[in-house]
Amino acid sequence: MSKNGLLIHYDYCTGCQSCAVACQQEHDFPAGKCGIEVTEYVYEAIRKPVAIDFLPFPTELCDLCINRYQQGEKPACVKHCQAACMSFGSLTELVQQMEITPRSVLFSPR
Amino acid sequence: MDYDKGIEVFPTTIWSAGAGCHGACGQKLYVKDGKLIKVEGDENASWNQGRSCPRVLALTQYVYHPDRLTTPxxxxxxxxxxxxxxxxxxxxxxxxxxxxxxxxxxxxxxxxxxxxxxxxxxxxxxxxxxxxxxxxxxxQLGLSGQSCYTPRLGGMKATMGDFSVMDAGQFSAERFDDPEYEVPKVILVWGQNPPPTCSDGFFGHWVVDCMKRGSKIISIDPRNTWMSTRAEHHLQIRPGTDGALALGMLNIIINEKLYDKNFVDKWTYGFEKLKERVQEYPVDKVSKITWIPEKLIIAAARLYANSSPAAIHWGVPIDMCPEGTTVAQAITQLWSITGNIDIPGGNVIARPSHGVTTYPxxxxxxxxxxxxxxxxxxxxxxxxxxxxxxxxxxxxxxxxxxxxxxxxxxxxxxxxxxxxxxxxxxxxxxxxxxxxxxxxxxxxxxxxxxxxxxxxxxxxxxxxxxxxxxxxxxxxxSWWVPLGVMHKVIEVxxxxxxxxxxxxxxxxxxxxxxxxxxxxxxxxxxSVAGMTFDELVAQGSQAMPPKGHSSRPYRRHEKGLLRHDGKPGFTTETGRVELYSKAFESWGVDPLPFYREPAQSPVNSPELYAKYPLIMITGARSHMFFHSEHRMIPWLREKNPEPYVEVHPETAKTFGVYDGEWIHLENDMGKVKRKVRISLRVHPQMIHTLHGWWKPEMKGSEPDLFGVWDYQINQIVPGPQDSNSGFGGGQYKTTLCKLSKIRE
Missing domain, CATH: 3.40.50.740 (Rossmann fold)
Structure with a gap:
């Protein structure tokens, strides 16, 4: 069986930070500690004068919400993502999904 | 989070302090030994379908914050x-x-x-x-010109006799799967970046949901935002000139005969008078006023009018335009003459769910x-x-x-x-x-x-x-839908x-x-809904109005569901959508829309503009804060620790300021501290800064008052309102200022 990971369809990430606060709540992390961090990119692009993107980056603290997984629940970030642009699943399946969701990244944990 | 026993889960509706917003999210509150330990989105709530915003996810830090007031x-x-x-x-x-x-x-x-x-x-x-x-x-003490939704409500009421919102399927528990529902082909997003907001009874990410299902976006926004950078057309408008743009778009749609002739003939009043009025707003003139290229205005007007269904979703900048009520009237006319009223995927008439009044x-x-x-x-x-x-x-x-x-x-x-x-x-x-x-x-x-x-x-x-x-x-x-209840599960x-x-x-x-x-x-x-509080709690805290109820779409004007007398039509004097507004006429307001230049602007106050060459936009929403709330919540504050001002790189060069520098925003009314964020998000002749800033960590007593006189941006926003009807024209997005160095 393939390893689990996260697919982040960042084209739709609106930078709302629900993933980050959901993670902090779930793991009872204090401010300053978080399993996923969102970065904003504002830049000149090829076909438009300005592009704005956000990218959630799973940090060393991400455990893919193993406790929730054992209860049959999605990771806290995936569950609460307001743009519903994050998926959890086996890497093999996520790679297939990725082919039809351009501008996405795959996260494979340690 | 320990998954041990003794946890009770209570689904509830949220509205008011805590998350702070205007929405009707369903959230599940996890309570153990009388204490709130966790909040999770409720998958059964059609509003948010299990999703949550950062503010509601930080609720435990809010509820049990050591600074909470707990006694009189x-x-x-x-x-x-x-x-x-x-x-x-x-x-x-x-x-x-x-x-x-x-x-x-x-x-x-x-x-x-x-x-x-x-x-x-x-x-x-x-x-x-x-x-x-x-x-x-x-x-609403302090809110100049009542410039938050009330002008839009006034413009809609005076035109249609009712209020209206973009249809994102929110009136059906089945949402996008409801067979009656259709996704808008085009959404004209006017004056808002929807994701950080749940304003006016609308979940911001519904627009994102529609985009995933194929809706194209036309964005009208002076700033570059997540939404504008994903739009088919981005109309980068000069703040406060939205009235001219709406009239210019009406001009194009009417003169090019792109409107819905059947709807106009059957259901509207005063079309010829409107047609005459919009001749005063040809596209070249409107382009000069709004700073939007002519070809973009034409392309946007054609795309909107040629798409069916098409919806307009709008924000508070409309209210803050001079004569906000009349700007709202013109935009209401856009969705009216294109026949987008109360159809799936259009602008549906919005009434309090089940006819229940919470807030008159x-x-x-x-x-x-x-x-x-x-x-x-x-x-x-x-x-x-x-x-x-x-x-x-x-x-x-x-x-x-x-x-x-x-x-x-x-x-x-x-x-x-x-x-x-x-x-x-x-x-x-x-x-x-x-x-x-x-x-x-x-x-x-x-x-x-x-x-x-x-x-x-x-x-x-x-x-x-x-x-x-x-x-x-x-x-x-009962703000549109659903009918929801909050119920007490903890005590503080x-x-x-x-x-x-x-x-x-x-x-x-x-x-x-x-x-x-x-x-x-x-x-x-x-009681008008035939339900009790306890019944609503027992069924998970929310209910949708049944089909055929006057608070549920669609095409209620055809079915006689809007008027008290049960006749087809709208709840106006003429029973039609009044493009020439009889209500405005009776209130001594111009019955037809018109444009007025903002009080402070390059055109209207050139001397002031020479002194203060930047148009200051305030009040864009933050995901982290609701207006002046939440600055004391650690999980939220760390993600936006300081009040910043967005400055275009060229403007930063002109004023000699660097990224991260603390500076003053200044005009004749005073000066306010801000941290510079150099960004392509803003136009070189504009700046944007967040509102509602004070610092709970500073001293509360006078003269500090939590730093309010350092950071409160509205110290340099003038009053009174810039409108003759009393509604609209708070100058929160059109005040002129400059950047100045802080000299110790």
Whole structure:
């Protein structure tokens, strides 16, 4: 069986930070500690004068919400993502999904 | 999070303090041993379908914050000294009762204002207390020109006799899967970046949901945003000129005959007069006014008009345009003449769910709740009603700019006291914030009801009453849909809900008060829906209006579901959508839309513009904060620690400022501190900065007041409102300023 990971369809990430606060709540992390961090990119692009993107980056603290997984629940970030642009699943399946969701990244944990 | 036993899960609806927003999310509250330990989105709630915003996910940090107000307080030092002592509820009520009765006996009930902030569940309880006391002066104190939704409501009401919202399938529990529903082919997003907001009873990410299902976006926004950078067309408009753009688009759609002729013939009134008016706004003229290239205006107008269904979703900048009501009227005409009213994926008529009133939006609802006699009596005395017929005829609110002038001058009658409820007037919405501070200090008696101390409570309060979050109270919500209830699952200190406080106080001030407790009131108001509070709680806290109900789309004008007489048509005098508004005519307002240049602008005030060459836009929403709230919540504050100003790289070069530098935004009214964020998000001739800033970690007593005079941006926003109807034209997005160095 393939390893689990996260697919982040960042084209739709609106930078709302629900993933980050959901993670902090779930793991009872204090401010300053978080399993996923969102970065904003504002830049000149090829076909438009300005592009704005956000990218959630799973940090060393991400455990893919193993406790929730054992209860049959999605990771806290995936569950609460307001743009519903994050998926959890086996890497093999996520790679297939990725082919039809351009501008996405795959996260494979340690 | 430990998944151990003894946890109870309560689904509830959220509205009001806590997350703070206008939405109706379903959230599940996890409670153990009487303590809230976690919040999770409710998958069964059709509104959010399991999703949550960062503010509601941080609820445990909010509810149990060490700075929460947990008992009633009485001021013991001088005002502003920050010295308070805890007292019992009974003592607090006794003091309020004695003072307020004495003022009513000596000066009349009208000499007390009842102030609220943004439109959450407080609107119901505060109008209830105000009317039971007998005052006509229920007011969004500080909100210049009532420039938040009310002008749009006025423009819609005067045109269609009803209100309307973009259809994202929110009126059906099946949402996008409802076979009757259709996704808009085009969404014209006017003056908003929807993701950080849940304004006006609308979940911002619904627009994102529609984009995933194929909706194309036309974005009208002076800034580059997440939404604008994903739009088919981005119209980078000069702030405050939206009225000209709407008229220019009407001009193109009418002259190119792109409108829905059948709908116009059958259901509208005054088309020829509108056609004549829009000839004054040819596209070249509109392009010069708005700074948008002609070809973009034409392309946007054609794409919108040629797509069916198409929807318009709009934001608060419309209200803040000069003559906001008439700008809203013109935009309402766009969705009217294109036949997008009350069709799937268009702009559907929005009424309070099941016909339940929580928060009265119109004079009709006030009459239903409080009777014609009282409403007529209060209409005569309300601040602003002699000057502005709309203040008398449309909504039950006093005019805020005139209210603060009257508090200051005592004319035409004195104002002696203020009951300020969950409204940080001084740290939040008050344009001319310093003037509000000076004027409000003249009052004999000020009650502040809130959850945390803030600049307003510190500077002004004689009595402070601790309010509850949505997790700590029973309340209800019917703002469009769903019909929802909040129910109390935890308790914090001695906090009480706004409804509880105001019903208890109302009973002391009015021996004939209709309700003795909150449940009695809620159940009475819910009776039109044929449901009780407990039944709604038992079914997961939310319900959708059934098909065929007048609060559920579609095509109700054809079915006779809108009018009291049961005839097909709209609830206007002519029964049609009035492109020439009879209501405006009766209120002495121009019945047709027109454009007026902002008071401060390169065109209107060239000398001022030479001195202050930047157009300052304030008030874009943050995912982290609701207006002036949440600055003390660690998980939220760390993600946006300081109030920043977005400055274009070229502008930064001109003013010689660097990224991260603390500077002043300055004009003739004063200066406010901001941290520079150099960004391509803004136009070189504009800057944008966040509003509602004060720092809870700073000293609360005078002169610091939590740093409000360092950071409150509305100190340099002028008043009064820039509109002749009294509605609209708060200058929050059109004030001129410059950047200046801070010299120690």
């Amino acid at each position: 307080l009485k001021r013991i030092g001088n005002r502003g000294e920050g010295k308070f002592e805890p007292i019992s509820w009974d003592e607090a009520y006794n003091i309020c009762e004695t003072k307020l009765k004495k003022i009513r006996d000596e000066f009349g009930a009208e000499s007390v204002v009842f102030a609220q902030g943004t439109g959450r569940d407080v609107g119901g309880p505060i109008s209830f207390l105000c009317y039971n006391y007998g005052s006509p002066n229920w007011v 939006y119109s004079t009709e609802e006030l009459v239903e709740l409080y009777g014609q006699e009282l409403v007529d009596k209060l209409n005569r005395l309300r601040i602003g009603c002699d000057t502005y017929p709309m203040v008398k005829g449309f909504r039950g609110w006093a005019q805020p700019d005139m209210a603060i002038d009257q508090i200051d001058s005592g004319k035409p009658y004195p104002i002696k006291a203020a009951w300020i409820q969950t409204a940080n007037v001084l740290g939040g919405q008050a344009a001319r914030a310093k003037f509000h501070y000076e004027a409000l200090k003249k009052l004999d008696f000020v009650v502040v009801v809130d959850l945390f101390h803030n600049p307003t409570s510190m500077a002004l309060a004689d009595i402070v009453l601790p309010a509850a979050t949505f997790a700590e109270k029973d309340s209800f919500r 200190g001695e906090c009480k809900s706004d409804w509880e406080i105001n019903i208890e106080m109302a009973n002391r001030l009015n021996p004939n008060c209709k309700y003795k407790n909150v449940k009695e009131l809620i159940n009475d108001r819910l």
